[in-house]
Amino acid sequence: MPDLASLPPVDPPSLADRIRHEMEYFTPSEKRAAHVLLSHYPFAGLETVAEFAARAGISAPSVLRFVTRLGFSGFPDFQKHLREELEAQLLSPLAKAGPLDNGQAAPALAAFAEATIANLRATVENIAPAEFNAVVTLLSDQRRTIHFTGGRFTGALARYAESHLRIVRSHVHAIDSQPALWRDRMIEIGRKDVLVVFDIRRYQDDSVLLAETAAKQGATVVLVTDPWLSPIARVARHVLPAHVTAPSNWDSSAGLMLLTEALIGAVTKRLWETAKPRMEAVERLRRSE
Amino acid sequence: MPDLASLPPVDPPSLADRIRHEMEYFTPSEKRAAHVLLSHYPFAGLETVAEFAARAGISAPSVLRFVTRLGFSGFPDFQKHLREELEAQLLSPLAKAGPLDNGQAAPALAAFAEATIANLRATVENIAPAEFNAVVTLLSDQRRTIHFTGGRFTGALARYAESHLRIVRSHVHAIDSQPALWRDRMIEIGRKDVLVVFDIRRYQDDSVLLAETAAKQGATVVLVTDPWLSPIARVARHVLPAHVTAPSNWDSSAGLMLLTEALIGAVTKRLWETAKPRMEAVERLRRSE
DNA sequence: ATTGTTTTGAAATTTTTGATACAGCTTTTG
DNA sequence: CAAAAGCTGTATCAAAAATTTCAAAACAAT
Known part of the structure; x- marks a missing residue:
């Protein structure tokens, strides 16, 4: 088991990054969904399917196909991921607040x-x-x-x-x-x-x-x-x-x-x-x- | 009269603050809900009623009564508020990492x-x-x-x-x-x-x-x-x-x-x-x- | 043009979720 | 110590949400 503390402090690639990279393979409807999500990331995804769809000007099923294509088993699964990502991101700046050390202290x-x-x-x-x-x-x-x-x-x-x-x-x-x-x-x-x-x-x-x-x-x-x-x-x-x-x-x-x-x-x-x-x-x- | 835009950038009192202050008036179950929400604020509130209730060790109706007492018309209304607050906080120039939140905590x-x-x-x-x-x-x-x-x-x-x-x-x-x-x-x-x-x-x-x-x-x-x-x-x-x-x-x-x-x-x-x-x-x- | 393929949304379906009524229990009050 | 008030969970129901179905529309290729 690798020592967690010794792993490089790289943030995991967020879902937003992945979407940006795969953008070219999306269908037109999926692109609209992607753009709306990215422009209000990640809050647009935390609403209901219907609201998300309306905001993007597409239908609910298109939204579902979008999240399925991203690899999620369903909309709730997708939302759960967004919440967790957001929570991790929100908590980490606290930990980074003021790096104590100058290399002196025992790590x-x-x-x-x-x-x-x-x-x-x-x-x-x-x-x-x-x-x-x-x-x-x-x-x-x-x-x-x-x-x-x-x-x-x-x-x-x-x-x-x-x-x-x-x-x-x-x-x-x-x-x-x-x-x-x-x-x-x-x-x-x-x-x-x-x-x-x-x-x-x-x-x-x-x-x-x-x-x-x-x-x-x-x-x-x-x-x-x-x-x-x-x-x-x-x-x-x-x-x-x-x-x-x-x-x-x-x-x-x-x-x-x-x-x-x-x-x-x-x-x-x-x-x-x-x-x-x-x-x-x-x-x-x-x-x- | 001072220009509103020039007033000091005071954050609106978040729901969390209100909860901390009203804590003393809550019933025992409501306190449990409040503590769980505050300690994972605001993510605990973005899950479903059932999940929130389970996390707090109380029943779903108690959670509903809790959010009603806070002045929301229902659980979705409550969640909407949390999302908006979160979005506002995230977009605003990075919030307080500095001195501990003064006014709120017991001095x-x-x-x-x-x-x-x-x-x-x-x-x-x-x-x-x-x-x-x-x-x-x-x-x-x-x-x-x-x-x-x-x-x-x-x-x-x-x-x-x-x-x-x-x-x-x-x-x-x-x-x-x-x-x-x-x-x-x-x-x-x-x-x-x-x-x-x-x-x-x-x-x-x-x-x-x-x-x-x-x-x-x-x-x-x-x-x-x-x-x-x-x-x-x-x-x-x-x-x-x-x-x-x-x-x-x-x-x-x-x-x-x-x-x-x-x-x-x-x-x-x-x-x-x-x-x-x-x-x-x-x-x-x-x-x- | 015509056919086959892909994309899309309306509607139907199923599942999940939030809300409510009520009864038991605890605490408070007279 | 009894009655009243308040709090909480179970069971139930209604509403809303996610998902699936399916046929129409858009598109591409011949």
Whole structure:
């Protein structure tokens, strides 16, 4: 298997290129279709057959023959290709935005960083401000008890969040997602509790069960997940999706980390009056150990 | 009155913006639809109702109710709007690749993201490629035993690294940095072992002691730290510094996360021959649970 | 001109798609 | 705790879309 990252960065020939090259072999009707498509590429092709035909001044069957001749099995197939091509084209400029490197950095690391940065941008742009703020408010409510949990991989993020927030305020816990370990804890979770779950694809049954149970008992569930949304979204009051695709066999959690840190930072700021003495006390304890 | 044409080229608020702002008023199902649409904007909306519904994990009628609520007369009307918006955006002088979309995102989150991205760039540029590659090689050596550890906050990163690498290869462990818990472990650590320590400022005495002890016994120490370098650097064979400053009362670990994920990704690629069957086995176990 | 070939569109057909009614369930409210 | 309001999915239906059929028109070659 060739290393994807090492392939030359050549854009695949778009359908438009092919059409231009084959133009000479088209029948007159097909040429009209081709010209209309190329002049509004690719949007003319995203309408219905009838609209496309009308725009080109030809009949629907001629349009169908045109796309068939291009090698598609039917009009929907043709449209699917256009959508995918458009999506790829629209996303790639982002990745190319600012080539990091000057040849210095390790290529694997540079590529990873580029992808991660693109993820962070996409993540920020897809978060609803109200949603983010609502979660900050929730986590800043000192009357509530906060629980963090995650799956096999994301459990580390839960722990990361907990290790910070527990210093800012009290009533903060991390829950291991193994059922055996949370079954007994569960009885005390109720209406005043907030459960923050980290769950990305290969959504973990344990986490889903945990969240569902908590929700059933009246807890407010906050979900931090990927754009495909963990099934927990069903019971979650608030959902914060982060992009996770990376040039690796693993998903990247950097976006989740960003959200976590931004949340913690915002809560710390909001609770600063009470957080400051707490943080100082912790510091004092550390030194006198 | 100013000439309309001379007004600043402000993009009309896209549908995506509106959705982000109205998110809080949506029903749970509508939120799922909204999140899926935003995370693949606008392509998720260009498919059929059924496909969109399946992608969002809701029913077709819920999708219809969603678009109706957005003010469209029906699904085709909605799609038409998406196409037109897309076309306008694509034709306009290439849209914003620059600073993150300000007005939309939660300001705290956007600021945090900007700082994090700057950190990642700075981190990548300050890593010596040879150093990075050497660590990859080290972690890919199946004859060695790998231990991950970290402090109060960075311990989560150690656990994150371990949870991935343990699937790729064997002889991978996480060590809690509390001395009581590693004292006994320490006796088995020797020349063939690799200790990867995460340690950023307020460098933790426990971690320093652990690293020094391991080094004294002949282990190879890899340090992932901040630019001010933990004292562990003196005993470390390899040092990977990451930038950590953020608009928060806390340091950001996103750079450490980037390095961790890049390392794991590179090791996974290098050991792919043996990692693949292991990962498949884990997958199979998960399913049959 | 006449025949054979290719191209084309009107109409019929089939498939897909969007829309609706309704009933079960959850959450909220009094 | 019961009633009301709201939300969501199943089943169904109507509309629209894509596709096929087929005969007429255009064209080319003799």
